[in-house]
Amino acid sequence: MIEILDPGPQTTVQDLGRFGQLRYGIPPSGPVDGFAFVLANRLVGNPDGAAGLECTLVGPRFEVGASCAVAVAGADMPVTVNGREAPGWTTLVLGPGDVVKLGPARSGVRSYVAFSGGLECPLVMGSRSTYLRGQLGGLEGRALRKGDRLRIAAAAPPPRWRVARRAVPDYTGEPTVRVVLGPQADRFTKEGIGALLESAYAMLPQSDRMGARLSGARITHSRGHDIISDGIALGSIQVPGDGQPIVLLVDRQSTGGYTKIATVCSFDVGRVGQVRPGQSLRFRAVTVHEARRLLCLADAVLEAGLREEIA
């Protein structure tokens, strides 16, 4: 059992997501940054899909009711256990009554807390992920509040691990994320595509789990900005009439009628979700075939050499 003492601005229960429901208008939800989420789970000996917490900009403060292992990964939020500093990207062993606090993120946006055994809440359409707009899944389909209690499934204590320093992502600076052009790249001018690929775009504060709203050089359409509504893939870069791109994330609408110039590759979507308001990013185009190769590389980075056992 954990009890939420202070929820932070938006802390939700997430697992890897709710799949197969997009044809009914229900997005997958799940962690915006799957890389950090999966590593947090692996650090406490969980399967990749065990339910944990996604914390946004400022983390929660919570008390654990029984011995368990916890790991925090993702945005660099200062972690304390009973007021004493504790490392991120590391297995933390806790006892009953221990209080964990995640402070405001020094870099990145979203941090993940995994608990050995995983959080228990009802499966809704096969998933424990929270979809806030649809009031679905997680704890009553909402963000956590003060006084909420969540059960943790029983699990044997895991070995203690930490992620090798070289493998901890750097969320500062101006990242370049890889995109595949299309499906409607032919609805943009050459200058419009040039703007997307050659200039920096700043993250706007109204971004959320549905979409990352960006601001920068205007992306010009060649034949209007409306299309006959069609499906919206993870990472789709939608460009409405104002020429400013929106990268659609895990809580996206399933379909829509704006042109989509390109799609951020799945392995870089999490990085978009770690760009803070005011920070900027750039886009670089790759082919579908390059993207597949890069995805396998990203899988290998996750698998190999990320963890070292603590002696």
Place this chain on the structure above:
Amino acid sequence: MSVRFLPAGDLAVLVEFDEEISVEVNTRVRALEFLIQQKGLPGIAETVPTFRSLLVYYDPRAVGYDALCASIAELLPQATTAVLPPSRLVELPCCYDDPELGFDLAAAAHRLGLSTAELVRLHSRAEYLVYFIGFTPGLPYMTGMPERLTIPRLETPRTKTPAGSVGIGGTQCCIYSVESPGGFWILGRTPVRLYDPGAPDPILLRPGDRVRFRAADRGEYDRIAARAEARAYVPVIT
């Protein structure tokens, strides 16, 4: 009809049939989706049908882009109405005659040059086809509205339209599945929930369903709404 395969990142491909909205094109989209499900093509994660395209999510670790497109292309000649199973007819009670629920009925009738009774009769006599479900959970995109009811969308969209509101705009009829902004003229409201996040099966309508509205008075609306609230109401589906 020349079908185009358009990449949508590394996890999806958009199979685009045409640049028009029609029952013929949409039927081919749904038939292709049905064939993909039935044949269990390897590596396909899920599919999203829309008016004239099918978005196919896949796992590139299991199947490459070219092989995937080739296996989908092979199914295209069979993707016709003949392969689709019989569709369901869903009857939705709708309360038109209470201005609290159908708040634009009188104004829409005036705009269309019809009496409210004629507008209700035309709207509830038609049979609608669900092209696809999208945008918000459980929201049907439908065709089949009588041409006589074509009406420009509201000049100032509403910021909030209650769930269950039945509206018309352009050549479309729409049912709001969750409270949302919108520019449709609201003729009435159905007490049936198209999306109920607490129900074991939260979504009522499916792509390819046919929908009919049955005029219900406020008393019946309230009785059905109370049963829907208790998850004790099942609409007539044949």
